[in-house]
Amino acid sequence: MSEESQKPLDRHAWNVLILVTIFWIADGYDTFVLLITARPTLHDILPPEALPQFSTYLGVLVAITLAGWATGGILGGWLGDRLGRRKTMIAGILLYSVATTLSAATSSLIPFALTRFFTGIGIGAEWGVGTSLLQEVWPEKWRTKGAGLLQSGFSIGGVLISGVWILVGSTLGLSWRWMYLFGIIPLIILAFVHKSIPESTRWVKQRSRGAEQALFGTPALRRNLIGALLVSISITGGWWAVASFLPTFVSSLAKDPRDAAFYAGWAGTLYNVGEIAGCIAFGFLAESWGRRSTTVFYFVGSLIVVPVVFLGLSTVGEVTWAQLLAGYFTGGLYSWYTVHTPELFPTRFRATAISIVFSGSRYLAMIGAITAGSLAAALGGFGKVAVYFAPIYLIGIFAVLWLPETRGKGLPD
Structure with missing residues (x-):
């Protein structure tokens, strides 16, 4: 193990986690604002x-995103x-913040x-640069747990947007445009903290060596x-073709617009909330069970919970509470990206x-989102569509074992 990997979990490491997670929360907000x-x-x-x-137009907008x-x-x-990592991360934050804010001023579909x-x-x-x-x-001993904490930030953004929408859309009865203005x-x-975002010393050292190698250079890397x-x-296919439509599915079960x-x-x-728990738990379980076994556990849970939530429950209250379990598995899976x-x-x-x-993979998920939206329009809702898309989680089980x-x-350096 390298000297750098044996460093303690110090204030610098915590500061990096806090800074990156703040903008992960913003990522979650800007992603869920359309769905909510x-x-x-x-x-x-x-x-x-x-x-x-x-449903078709919603699927198209999800696909464009x-x-x-x-x-x-x-x-x-x-x-x-x-x-x-630093420069690219700052540029990404600037772009999505401005674009989300401008959404509030649009009045037609194309803009x-x-x-x-x-x-x-x-x-x-x-x-990608934030994860890297x-x-x-972070020191080697704590990387996996830190990765799970980071990914939970995206879900915190989802909780934030949901809570704000309850206040803005239900309690106050205000326009959806306020939700985008908060972007x-x-x-x-960023204006206050951009100087505190550090550069990766690993990247600086690797860059100074001038080593070049193609990403597809070895059979192991290609595999x-x-x-x-x-x-x-x-x-991604499972989430965007099925789970991303859960808030819309739940709202369709209510009669009154404010309800x-x-x-x-x-x-x-x-x-x-379920996703936050799933993301954090993934990091701890991956350290105990291994990356592959933990991921298989989450895939199996997703394969079971999606049809149950969409087809096995009937009332709006039951479906709403079931989101805890759906979030734990289908959302918690996203920690695989930051951990493995x-x-x-x-x-x-x-x-x-x-x-x-x-x-x-999001290019293919676009097809799933459009197809799911079109099928929902044809079949009268998202419930039956879940049955067609849930088996996509089987692909992940076999792939992660490979x-x-x-x-x-x-x-690896």
């Missing part, structure tokens, strides 16, 4: 004759390995879709990249590789 406020948003920006195709996320992720990873695309680019660009920065700064807050925070992409497709906002907000809150993937690739192109894994177990092997 979907019905009033689309009722405002769509012409009346398009409203019967609400994913396209931006995937594009930004791959570009951000490439820049992060060449310009540094709104453009702002969502650029929001996705910013979030994607930040994600944390993993490269300016990360930009304000890791392909296997990780398959796991990612399973996690719909209330239950959608609580469904999002409970889902993200950084250990599969060396420092010189870690940000590129994990960004390809995390963001590349990857190497990295517990105890350290972060």
Whole structure:
């Protein structure tokens, strides 16, 4: 084990976790804001004759967000390995904060879709470099647990947006546009803390060596990249084609518009509370059980819970409370990205590789989101659609077992 990996968990490491997690919370907010406020948003920006195709248009907007996320992720990873983690992370935050804020000023579908695309680019660009920065700064003994804590920040953003929407949309009865105006807050925070965001010393040392190697240069790296992409497709496809529509599904069970906002907000809150628990627990379980066994456990749980939530429960209250379990498994799976993937690739192109894994699968998830939305429109809701998409979690089970177990092997240089 290297000297750097034996460093204690000091104030510098905690400061990095806090800074990166703050912007992970903003990522979660800017991602969930569309899903939580979907019905009033689309009722405002769509012409009346398009409203019967609400599910289809929502699927398209989700797909556009994913396209931006995937594009930004791959570009951000490439820049992060060449310009540094810090500069790329700051650029991503600037972009998604401005784009989210501008969404509040749109009045029709195309401008709104453009702002969502650029929001996705910013979030994607930040994600890979932020994950790399944390993993490269935290000491070896604590990396896995720190990764689980980091990923939970995204879910905290989901809890935040849900709570704010209960207040703004249900209690106060205000416009959905307020939810997007709050997107300016990360930009304000960045203005105060940007000088405190450090550069990865691992990246600086690797950069000074001038070592060059192709990402596909060895059979082991090719295997890791392909296997990780398959796991990612399973996690991402399942979430965006099924789980992402849970708040909308819950709101559809309510009759009154204010009740719909209330239950959608609580469904999002409970889902993200479950996701926070799942993300944090993933880091601890992965250290005890290993990366592969923990991931299989979460995939099996997701495979079971999705059909139960959509088809096995009947009342809006039951479905709302069931979001705790759905969030734990389908959302908690996202800690696999921060725990396992950084250990599969060396420092010189870690940000590129994990960004390809995390963001590349979103191009395929776009198809799932559009298909799910179209099927929901044709079948009269998202419940039956879950049955068709839940088996995607089987792909992840086989793919993660194909990857190497990295517990105890350290972060490769």
